Amino acid sequence: MDVEDRTINNKSSTTLSLEQDQKKDSKTDGAGGLTSAHTIDHDSWQQVGLLLVTSFNCGWLLSFSNLILVPLGWKWGILCLIVVGLYTAYANWLLAAFHVIGDHRFIRYRDLMGFVYGKNMYRITWTFQFLTLLLGNMGFILLGGKALKEINSEFNHSPLRLQYYIVITGAIYFLFAFFIPTISAMRNWLGASAVFTLSYIIMIMIVSVKDGKSNSNKDFDISGSQVSKVFNAFGAISAIIVSNTSGLLPEIQSTLRKPPVKNMRKALYCQYTVGVLFYYGVTIVGYWAYGSMVSPYLPENLSGPRWINVLVNVVVFLQSITSQHMFVAPIHEALDTKFLDINKGMHSRENLKRLFLLRALFFSGNTLVTAAFPFMGDFINLLGSFSLVPLTFTFPSMVFIKVKGNTARTEKKAWHWFNIVFSSLLTIATTISAIRLIVDNIQKYHFFADA
Numbered sequence: 189m190d191v192e193d194r195t196i197n198n199k200s201s202t203t204l205s206l207e208q209d210q211k212k213d214s215k216t217d218g219a220g221g222l223t224s225a226h227t228i229d230h231d232s233w234q235q236v237g238l239l240l241v242t243s244f245n246c247g248w249l250l251s252f253s254n255l256i257l258v259p260l261g262w263k264w265g266i267l268c269l270i271v272v273g274l275y276t277a278y279a280n281w282l283l284a285a286f287h288v289i290g291d292h293r294f295i296r297y298r299d300l301m302g303f304v305y306g307k308n309m310y311r312i313t314w315t316f317q318f319l320t321l322l323l324g325n326m327g328f329i330l331l332g333g334k335a336l337k338e339i340n341s342e343f344n345h346s347p348l349r350l351q352y353y354i355v356i357t358g359a360i361y362f363l364f365a366f367f368i369p370t371i372s373a374m375r376n377w378l379g380a381s382a383v384f385t386l387s388y389i390i391m392i393m394i395v396s397v398k399d400g401k402s403n404s405n406k407d408f409d410i411s412g413s414q415v416s417k418v419f420n421a422f423g424a425i426s427a428i429i430v431s432n433t434s435g436l437l438p439e440i441q442s443t444l445r446k447p448p449v450k451n452m453r454k455a456l457y458c459q460y461t462v463g464v465l466f467y468y469g470v471t472i473v474g475y476w477a478y479g480s481m482v483s484p485y486l487p488e489n490l491s492g493p494r495w496i497n498v499l500v501n502v503v504v505f506l507q508s509i510t511s512q513h514m515f516v517a518p519i520h521e522a523l524d525t526k527f528l529d530i531n532k533g534m535h536s537r538e539n540l541k542r543l544f545l546l547r548a549l550f551f552s553g554n555t556l557v558t559a560a561f562p563f564m565g566d567f568i569n570l571l572g573s574f575s576l577v578p579l580t581f582t583f584p585s586m587v588f589i590k591v592k593g594n595t596a597r598t599e600k601k602a603w604h605w606f607n608i609v610f611s612s613l614l615t616i617a618t619t620i621s622a623i624r625l626i627v628d629n630i631q632k633y634h635f636f637a638d639a
Contacts, residue, residue: 224442225524225534226517227372228295231443233451235375237458239440239514241466242381244431244459245389246511247331247504249467250486253474255427258482259420261410265475268428269468276432276580277460279607283584284452287441289591295442296518297435301583304590313583316575320435321516322554323575325361328512329558332357334485335505342498350637351559357505358555364509366547369524369534371517372443377510384507389466391500393473395490400477402491407479422621425614426573431467432460435579439518519550562637573618581611 257265287294294300297317302310333354340347368374400406410417434440441452474482478489487500523546528539585604593601 224295224521225528225530226370226521228442229445230372232445233454236440236444237455238378238382240455240459241463242378242385243511243514244463245385245466247508249470251484252427252431252471253482253486254484256424256471257475258480259424261408268425272425272428273432273464276429279580279584280433280437280456281453283437284441284449286587287438287448294438297438300438304587316579317435317518320575321519325512325516325554326558328508329354329357329555330562332505332508335501338487338501339498342494350562354559355555358551360509361512362547362551365513366544369543371514374510374513381507381510384503388500388503389470391496392470395496396473396477399491409480419621419624422618423625426618426622429576433580434515435576436518573622574615577611577615577618582608
């Protein structure tokens with residue numbers, strides 16, 4: 189019996205989540221027994237589309253010129269940007285369709301995989317997601333710390349160590365996550381995030397174009413041995429994947445009003461048109477302006493004036509506060525659903541105490557680890573390798589084979605089996621590349637390095 193038959197024959201089921209074996213009573217969305225401490229079925233596709241556009245145009249894109257085009261060069265770099273971008277867009281479009289199977293709706297990726305393949309896949313998916321989002325949040329904390337240090341360095345030739353700015357960033361992220369606990373609660377902040385996003389992108393583009401026109405000694409050669417070029421190329425592919433996808437699409441989709449599949453695809457169209465235009469644009473212009481000497485953090489290359497450098501970093505820091513919240517929200521949702529009293533309001537006295545403790549413990553631990561390993565490129569490459577590749581490419585095709593395999597045409601099944609095999613091999617290759625980079629950096633840097 190395939191999955192479609194099981195869903196049809198289980199219409200009386202009122203529980204989807206494998207986490208719903210809680211002994212306490214819980215609130216649901218009224219549409220199938222979905223239990224969550226966070227908001228379900230509330231947001232418009234325009235709000236989610238804006239969320240995706242601004243969040244993927246976060247300050248991480250200031251590293252992409254170095255991480256993507258320096259290892260690949262112009263020809264392979266542009267080709268990979270296009271091909272991987274289209275591939276991730278298709279994979280997310282496919283995954284969005286499985287938010288609803290039969291009469292069941294899945295508000296968490298791990299619930300979907302657990303329902304289709306059992307508890308082991310539930311655990312594997314949750315582990316991959318947890319690691320992806322945890323590493324992503326560490327990258328955001330490091331990004332914010334670097335932005336603050338750059339601001340201070342414009343006024344002080346002996347700025348404080350990077351770790352001080354990392355701690356400040358972690359504390360501010362904590363406060364935002366406490367007062368704005370869910371994705372839906374961000375709605376009033378998305379307008380400001382969009383303004384910040386456009387502001388720093390425009391400033392970066394203007395100064396980079398000016399610098400590029402005056403820079404006659406640009407070098408676009410790919411350095412290193414043949415072996416290092418191959419490994420670095422896979423690292424660049426990991427970074428392209430990170431720039432296009434998140435591994436948490438069902439969790440974002442759960443916030444949408446009905447019909448969730450149609451509305452999620454509308455939001456994805458925003459990301460892969462307007463959104464990709466911005467982050468690919470900055471990536472290409474940054475490499476054109478500074479060549480192979482482009483910094484892992486693009487504002488370090490800007491020629492000035494001083495106020496531009498300061499303003500860019502201020503805006504990047506402010507924008508990162510909202511962006512990081514989307515990428516870590518599923519961890520907050522899991523913790524809140526487990527430890528908060530769902531029968532009481534989010535802002536009840538007891539829940540506020542628990543919320544404060546949960547956020548404080550999470551950001552304290554993540555900030556400490558970030559301060560100990562301040563290597564920005566490693567976060568992005570590792571994020572896009574062993575966990576994000578399966579979440580983006582392998583698992584959606586696995587679900588298709590299980591759900592549609594008995595009725596799909598042979599060519600469609602062959603295509604999805606190809607996706608599974610190819611993305612599995614890509615996972616191995618990119619993971620080896622990421623580990624190699626980490627080993628190299630461990631040899632170069634020490635714990636709590638002032639990177």
